[in-house]
Amino acid sequence: MNDTTDPSSHDRRIGRRTVLTGLSGTLVALAGCTDNSETGDTPTNSTDTTTEPPAAQSDAFAGVSVDAGQLVVTLARDTSAGWVHRFGPDGDLAEKAKVAPDGREAQFDLVGQSVDGYTPGEHRLAAVKNDKSVGEVTLTLEPEVTLTNFRWAENYPDMEWDKSANNWETHAAFRLENTGSGPAMLTRTRWRNAPFVLRTDEDEQTFDHPKVLPPSETTTIYAIPPVYETSGGLVGASSVECGKIDTKTLHLEAIVEPGADSSFSQMIEYGGEEGACELTIVDSETTGSPQTASNGSGS
Incomplete structure (x- = not known):
């Protein structure tokens, strides 16, 4: 028997949570104020590994990542927001996610057995407090x-x-x-x-x-x-x-x-x-x- 299959060591496994890198001006602040300081890779837990974080981050957001079929949004420590809104590639509001009680994370279920799915393309996230946006990011989900x-x-x-x-x-x-x-x-x-x-x-x-x-x-x-x-x-x-x-x-x-x-x-x-x-x-x-x-x- 002949075997022409690539070795399993060629598999790209980068962990359950993958940080999204900038593809469409990712993490652009609503007010145009950005923090260009470099940040190192910070695994979510001892089993997580990540790609490099976005080069430019807004004041309101600390990071955006994908964990299996979820989009996980982490707000900056000094950001006060009750919701994160996700706008699809057509610009319409696609989904709202409530910020966790600790005030840091919100999660969107993008794919799954009980999920309608999402439209690939550029998405916009807005951190919202009292129906007002306090910061936005854009990212590509493709x-x-x-x-x-x-x-x-x-x-x-x-x-x-x-x-x-x-x-x-x-x-x-x-x-x-x-x-x-x-x-x-x-x-x-x-x-x-x-x-x-x-x-x-x-x-x-x-x-x-x-x-x-x-x-x-x-x-x-x-x-x-x-x-x-x-x-x-x-x-x-x-x-x-x-x-x-x-x-x-x-x-x-x-x-x-x-x-x-x-x-x-x-x-x-x-x-x-x-x-x-x-x-x-x-x-x-x-x-x-x-x-x-x-x-x-x-x-």
């Missing part, structure tokens, strides 16, 4: 998600598969890297011509698969169906007649909101016979990223 590799359990037995299942070797996982400045959400996966789909009368199968994709992180997604299963297991499914198939191209579409979807295709050569299939991966391709999928064969 997710950029790509599928970086695809792994077959048979070739990667040391990953966190559910080995209590007798078909665990037929499962697969893939990795989604968010190199943008805003979080995204994997909502569904759509499969066509995968071995498990060929066992049914359907052209494709879709699975709900909600998973937050924080910025500056690579997230491993374990596929729900047994992707490479050719016989047994699925209710109402038959075995794949491998002796009658030359090659088929598996297609995976990862539905992401907000932002562009990621796609993956893999040409599989079928051999053997029904009930004793032999699968060989001939070629793989991901949309918008280099080919990094694993090659291998197995039944």
Whole structure:
């Protein structure tokens, strides 16, 4: 079996909380007064690491960061405000967040299972006291998600598969890297011509698969169906007649909101016979990223 997958050490993992750097005049004070003094990296807690903080900070705000699917706004110690308002790229008020009792933090849920999401682009935050703005910042929230590799359990037995299942070797996982400045959400996966789909009368199968994709992180997604299963297991499914198939191209579409979807295709050569299939991966391709999928064969 050949392996063309990038080592896991290449994954960019920058911690749960990522400080947003200036992309659109970030942290510009309403009155035009800014503090240009340099500040060092200050982790939120012992497990957090951050990127460099914004170069220019307003008097009202101490920092803006993303923690998983949340936007976390920290006010300066001498700022007195009861609310933070978020205005979307269209300039309209999108959401209000109450400042915590300690008077320092406000949080916005940008993505999640019970959240409508947000519009990518430049957003404006205003610290508000008695219905008056005491300071503003602007920042860009723009997710950029790509599928970086695809792994077959048979070739990667040391990953966190559910080995209590007798078909665990037929499962697969893939990795989604968010190199943008805003979080995204994997909502569904759509499969066509995968071995498990060929066992049914359907052209494709879709699975709900909600998973937050924080910025500056690579997230491993374990596929729900047994992707490479050719016989047994699925209710109402038959075995794949491998002796009658030359090659088929598996297609995976990862539905992401907000932002562009990621796609993956893999040409599989079928051999053997029904009930004793032999699968060989001939070629793989991901949309918008280099080919990094694993090659291998197995039944």
